Structure formats: C-alpha cells, structure tokens
Amino acid sequence: MAKLKSKWVCQSCGYETAGYLGKCPECGGWGTFTEEVQSSLKPQNISPQGILNDVQPSLISDIHIGEEVRVSTNISEFDRILGGGLVQGSIVLIAGDPGIGKSTILLQTSGELAKKGQKILYVTAEESAGQLKLRANRLGVNENNLYIYPQTNLESIREQIDKIQPDTVVVDSIQAIYSQTITSSSGSVSQIRECCNILMQIAKTKNITMLIIGHVTKDGNIAGPKVLEHMVDTVISFEGDKYKSYRILRSMKNRFGNTAEVGIFEMSANGLVEVLNPNQLFLNERSQEAIPGSAIIVTNEGTRPLLVEIQALVGATPYPSPRRVSNGIDYSRLLQILAVLEKRVGLNLSKQDVYVNVMGGIEVDEPSADLGIALAIATCARDVVVDPQTVIIGEIGLSGEIHPVNNLEKRLNEASVSGFKKAIIPYANRDVQHEKIKTVPVKRLMDAISACISPQ
C-alpha cells in the first residue's frame, strides 16, 4: 500500500514544512507544529465565483450589480457592528471564548431572520438537536422555517443546502466540521482552510449568507490559520468578563461597513439582551466617593463614545524589580506612559509596583486613554484624587506633550449625558466648546496633573 505523505503545519499561522520545527519561522510561535497527512485528492480549481473555467475576465464598466441587499437582524446592536445589517451572500465569522454566548446570539439571530420569512439552516456540529432545542426554548425561538441539522460532515451539509435552499446557514462551529477530501482530523489547519473555502464558494455562488462560529486559542486569537480571517467578509469577536453578565461584540474586519464598532449585550436567562445605554453599565460599579488612582476616560469605540473608569494602584515593591501589571490596556503602552511620568513629570516609580485596570473587562486600545491612565497612576502615587465630575481625554507624546483627539464633541456630549461637568482636553482641540461641560485645554502632562487634582 502506498505510504501517505505527511507535512507539518503551524497551528497558529498555517506555515507548512516537510519536517518538525520547534519554532515557526513565520510567526515565531514555539511548539505550534502538528503533523498532517496530505490528501491524495487533487485540489479543485476554484474561485469565489465557483469553477474557474466558467469565469472570464470582464471590463469593470460591463459589470452590473444588483442593489446590495442588507437584512436587518432585528437586534440593533448586532446590526450596528455589521454596518447596518447582514449583507445577503456574505460570510461572517464570530469568534470568542468558550461559553461566552456565540451559539446564543446566532440562535437568537436565526429566530429573528426566520420571523422575517427567511429560511435558515442551523448546522450544530458540537451539540445535539435536543440540546439546541433546550436553548431555543429558553430563548423563545420556535419558528417554522428554522431547520436544525446536527452534522459534522461538510459534504452532507452541502447536500442539505442544495435540498433546503436556505437564505442563511449557521455553522456552529468551523472547528468541528470536516471535509472528506482532506485526511487530517477536524479542527486542523488544513481542514479549517478547506471547509471555509468550500463554504465561501457556496455562499458566493448561491447568494447564501454564512454565519460561522470560530473558537479562540488560549491567547485570544482565532483558532486556525490566519487565512480564515482573510477569506471571510466580516470578523466579529465576542469579548467580556466571564464573571460579569455583559458581553461586547466587536467588529475586527468588515468588507461592508465600519470596523472597530462595538455592540453591548447583557446575558440573561432569556438570552442576550441589548444594552442601549452602556455607560450606566460601566460606571454604576464606581464608588461614589473620589478615591486616589481613579480616572474616567471617554474612549471612542467605532462611532460610539464610551465612558470607562481606569483604576491604578501604586505601592512600594518588596521585589528587586518592580511589577507592572496591565488589565485591559496594552502592556507596552503602560510602560511608555510610566517612562513619560518619570522623565517629564519627575515621578519616581523605580521602586514602586504599578497595577492598572480598565474596569468592566473592556479592552481599551485607543490612544486618547493615555492621559486618563497617567492621571490614575499619578494621583495614586501622590495620594490625591481626580475630581469625580471630570473626564480626561488626551494622547500623550514621548516628550510629555498632549496630542489632539478626534470626535471630541461627541465624547463631550456623552460625558454630559452621564452628568460630568468638566473635561481635561488637549490644547489643540481648544476650539471645541460644550455648553454643559467646562473644558480645560492642556498642552503638557504636567499641566493636566495640576489642572485636575485636588487635595483629599
């Protein structure tokens, strides 16, 4: 019997070699290679339109497209991150931690789409039909044209798609399905790539919307090859604090809309409920008294400003080298802010541990949060408080200067709705005024510190 050829594939980036490597030369990951047996079948010659031979080049002026059909999911927070609804024939990948609510949101969406008269095929590759029915009962989903199909074989799924002719297919999850044309096990890089390729083909040729669930690895990346993210039209990530009930949906890539948009939900017994005023959710845990080391920032998530509390704790270290811990902000960003505080403000932190936490489990990567982070650290180190009615907005440069931010007016409006009275803003944005909020423009980090702290 002929021996099957094997190859080694990096599970994080998809790099292939003939033999085992300890470190991936492409992504630098250690111990990421697994062996995969190569298929003896020839790969198909395919394009997004189907079989390549059927397609001829055409002049751009000769290409006629129908109007882009967007279908609202009736879940306004979900529509917002999709850019106004699901585009018919597009592929959407939803990724998130185990148990965060991926199946819940897609079952709810399926129910809403079915109510609108769409035919839905929900492929459940991880749970039985009975388990899914239990969840459907809890969510109140019981529509006539919603088909549940417990299946892991992609060829059978394809057959059922041909038979049922659905408008939308949900695949729960891409890691659990396999194609017979590939000999490696389900969840492997080759399987995921092949299955996604075939699903993409089906979506584009039959104009079927595909909603695909993807798992994430321990470090939070979407499991499987990076090409998976390139293949699909939209990538949505599900974030949230496991121990709290709210969940954040964030658009990471969108061929049909704005990215960096967020949708906020609360997990309840009846499923995910939209949170229309998220600031109340993030700020209501805040202590009413002013405490050293707390600052409120207004971060701009997509088109929506969000008020978030930053907390810092600074204390003498018992270790030879002090600890720096960041939760919800980039670690190197924290180190940079600490360096600016030491050099430009003269705050000596070399013998101090510094912990910074973004409250609410949200990730903040917008530079306008810098000033709030710096003030939380500086006030804790000096044991003074930031006025609790003040919001802090500004990006810090390496020489301690404050850079302007975008959409300041929107941020101030949001702060005013939540009852804030004062805002520290970058000097370059000084023309932006607000009738209910007193703005204090600052040029340097030192000015910001003097402007907003008051002795306890």
Ligand SMILES: Nc1ncnc2c1ncn2[C@@H]1O[C@H](COP(=O)(O)OP(=O)(O)OP(=O)(O)O)[C@@H](O)[C@H]1O
């Ligand atoms: N009765 C309930 N009341 C409130 N929340 C519930 C209830 N039942 C389940 N949940 C929530 O639903 C979550 C599971 O949701 P779901 O199965 O959609 O997640 P998932 O992301 O698809 O998980 P997996 O990765 O295992 O497929 C639980 O972690 C829990 O927070």
Ligand SMILES: [Mg+2]
């Ligand atoms: Mg699930």
